[in-house]
Amino acid sequence: xxxxTRVAISADRAHTWHPFTPMREWCAPDHEPLVLxxxxxxxxxxxxxxxxxxxxxxxWTNLHGHRHPKIDAAIRAQLDRVAHTSxxxxxxxxxxxxxxxxVALWPAGTLTRVFFSDDGSxxxxxxxxxxxxxxxxxxxxxxRQFVSFRGAxxxxxxxxxxxxxxxxxxTASREGYEVVELADLSELEKVxxxxxxxxxxxxxxxxxxxxxxxxxxxxxxxxxxTEQHGVLLILDEVMTGFGRTGTMFACEQEGVVPDLxxxxxxxxxxYLPLAATLTRERIFESFLSDPxxxxxxxxxHSYTANQLGCAAALASLEIFREEKVLASxxxxxxxxxELLAELADLPHVFSIRQCGFIAGIEVRRTDGTPFPPADxxxxxxxxxxxxxxLLTRPIRDTIVLSPPxxxxxxxxxxxxSAISAAVAEICHG
Ligand SMILES: *Cc1c(COP(=O)(O)O)cnc(C)c1O
Numbered sequence: 001x002x003x004x005t006r007v008a009i010s011a012d013r014a015h016t017w018h019p020f021t022p023m024r025e026w027c028a029p030d031h032e033p034l035v036l037x038x039x040x041x042x043x044x045x046x047x048x049x050x051x052x053x054x055x056x057x058x059x060w061t062n063l064h065g066h067r068h069p070k071i072d073a074a075i076r077a078q079l080d081r082v083a084h085t086s087x088x089x090x091x092x093x094x095x096x097x098x099x100x101x102x103v104a105l106w107p108a109g110t111l112t113r114v115f116f117s118d119d120g121s122x123x124x125x126x127x128x129x130x131x132x133x134x135x136x137x138x139x140x141x142x143x144r145q146f147v148s149f150r151g152a153x154x155x156x157x158x159x160x161x162x163x164x165x166x167x168x169x170x171t172a173s174r175e176g177y178e179v180v181e182l183a184d185l186s187e188l189e190k191v192x193x194x195x196x197x198x199x200x201x202x203x204x205x206x207x208x209x210x211x212x213x214x215x216x217x218x219x220x221x222x223x224x225x226t227e228q229h230g231v232l233l234i235l236d237e238v239m240t241g242f243g244r245t246g247t248m249f250a251c252e253q254e255g256v257v258p259d260l261x262x263x264x265x266x267x268x269x270x271y272l273p274l275a276a277t278l279t280r281e282r283i284f285e286s287f288l289s290d291p292x293x294x295x296x297x298x299x300x301h302s303y304t305a306n307q308l309g310c311a312a313a314l315a316s317l318e319i320f321r322e323e324k325v326l327a328s329x330x331x332x333x334x335x336x337x338e339l340l341a342e343l344a345d346l347p348h349v350f351s352i353r354q355c356g357f358i359a360g361i362e363v364r365r366t367d368g369t370p371f372p373p374a375d376x377x378x379x380x381x382x383x384x385x386x387x388x389x390l391l392t393r394p395i396r397d398t399i400v401l402s403p404p405x406x407x408x409x410x411x412x413x414x415x416x417s418a419i420s421a422a423v424a425e426i427c428h429g
Pocket of ligand 1 (some may be wrong): 060117120207264
């Protein structure tokens with residue numbers, strides 16, 4: 001380990017506070033954090049020169065690989081003009097163009113307005129505020145409930161966190177609205193539809209819940225229910241957006257267009273924090289006011305529509321077109337399924353849940369009972385996989401494998417071998 005790495009580690013240990021991290025263990029003298037220095041394509045390199053496959057796309061953000069020449073160049077070119085200017089009172093070309101391009105990804109006249117923010121959580125906050133404001137301005141203030149689903153994860157700012165059922169993420173901030181949590185559609189009958197502002201869901205697959213798949217057709221059925229009762233549908237495609245499930249957006253697979261959608265993680269190709277909430281013209285129009293009333297959406301952040309982020313996002317969308325990313329993903333997804341099927345034969349692999357390029361591999365004891373949570377078997381498996389050149393994180397005992405779209409066949413194969421070896425090493429031991 002060289003001096004610079006030692007300095008970085010000791011500064012980290014003394015002064016940083018990592019997300020979702022038990023810091024006593026992190027700061028313990030025997031914990032040596034992995035220091036990532038560089039990357040290229042689907043590969044990351046650490047301070048010791050070791051290479052790893054970026055098995056969870058740097059927590060579900062990276063799409064086209066690290067240091068993609070097109071995104072690098074777009075950010076550099078933007079940097080030569082300006083890095084950031086305020087969107088409060090001004091506009092800028094990359095943001096305006098990005099809004100137009102995002103809208104063009106949807107059927108004409110459906111999602112027509114784009115509100116920029118910084119991350120998935122804030123994109124959800126915006127959607128919630130829009131839904132509540134919409135009903136208030138339309139004279140239906142009694143519509144102040146959000147229906148969400150057990151296990152959902154919509155981010156960890158207070159409003160977004162109030163929607164999920166994951167107790168660790170749960171907070172008590174429910175002023176001004178209520179949350180009704182359902183296990184599945186069979187519980188919709190518990191709901192009084194005329195009190196509901198919107199239903200919020202991660203379509204096709206719940207991410208942080210452990211890559212849990214919804215039954216096929218569920219989203220379509222939910223959309224029919226919302227239309228029947230005039231309830232808004234908010235889709236959280238923060239994880240599933242931008243090709244991760246095999247189509248540009250997950251909801252396309254069920255022929256659904258929502259009333260609001262939150263996009264973040266992959267929006268900039270995994271380069272910069274930028275998010276977008278897209279909505280319909282009729283919701284936008286609810287906020288247009290006559291001179292004697294003020295219906296303005298008073299919401300926004302300092303870095304809204306950051307020019308560097310928007311330039312990166314435009315380059316990412318251009319890569320989708322130029323490299324025909326969605327078409328090229330199809331054979332890769334098929335190959336991914338084959339490799340996962342081989343893992344399914346391992347005695348400790350209890351279940352494999354795949355949605356396009358997102359997979360969760362759940363390990364349990366051979367009799368199907370879960371390992372004791374305190375053993376942190378999932379974390380141990382990921383640690384063992386790291387020694388085989390694969391970097392990823394578990395969700396409890398579900399190993400996430402969701403590499404960048406640019407991953408090669410050879411890289412995918414060795415990622416699955418790494419998991420196989422790691423599961424054998426940890427679970428048999
Ligand atoms: C990551 C994630 C969020 C939160 O996004 P942040 O950028 O971490 O705030 C919300 N919803 C889903 C489905 C996510 O995967």
